[in-house]
Amino acid sequence: MNEHFQPVALEHASRLINHGPTVLVTSADGGRRNVMAAAWSMPVEFTPPRVAVVIDKRTCTRELVMASGAFGLCLPGAALVDLTYAVGSASGRDIDKFARHGIVAKAGPVFGVPLIESGCAAWLECRLIREPHTEDAYDTCFAEVVAAAADARIFANGHWLFRGDNLGLQTIHHLGGGNFVHAGGVLRAQPL
Ligand SMILES: Cc1cc2nc3c(=O)[nH]c(=O)nc-3n(C[C@H](O)[C@H](O)[C@H](O)COP(=O)(O)O)c2cc1C
Secondary structure: OOOOEEEOOHHHOHHHHOOOOOEEEEEEEOOEEEEEEEOOEEEEEOOOOEEEEEOOOOOHHHHHHHHHOEEEEEEEEHHHHHHHHHHOOOOOOOOOHHHHHOOOOEEOOOOOOEEOOOOEEEEEEEEEEOOOOOOOOOOEEEEEEEEEEEEOOOEEOOEEOOOHHHHHHOEEEEEEOOEEEEOOOOOOOOOO
16 A cells, blocks of 8 residues: 555546556456556546546457456556556566566455556546447447546646656656657646
């Protein structure tokens, strides 16, 4: 348990991924657990908060998500860039990525989904919305956010706090080929 993590009101959950961070999709079914990187996720509905994330049908993650009906979206901070790339470059069918990389997870409050706090800025626990007519055709999965929490050093009172003193927790954004940018400087729009 990370002492800095605080619950995020569900009405603010969309702000956690509004800016397009690379996420770690966590999943478990029976005795199996897994984690993969995903650059493609976004909020899609306000109330209840719903998200979309692309989870390739060929992945181990997809298999566990379809079996369990739940998953986590954990937002790695910049300090986890190597880990993020590593878990996006190997399959849980071949290795237990938690054991291989020494990843510590806690059980999500609603479904017990493995959630990573150490080195992460936030997490969302999600219930898969089953789409029987399309799920064989598309990699996109829709889900309802049922719980969320964030490290108060970088997200508090429903807002991101990107500052010079929290670079290691700033979300990362994939440019392709293992190149990322972190969230960087905030530009505050002024009235014209
Ligand atoms: C930075 C990064 C971003 C990725 N984004 C996605 C994505 O949005 N959707 C997806 O299906 N796979 C994505 N991948 C690929 C999966 O993470 C990769 O196929 C992974 O090995 C699947 O693991 P699994 O079989 O254990 O589930 C990404 C990989 C990296 C490194």
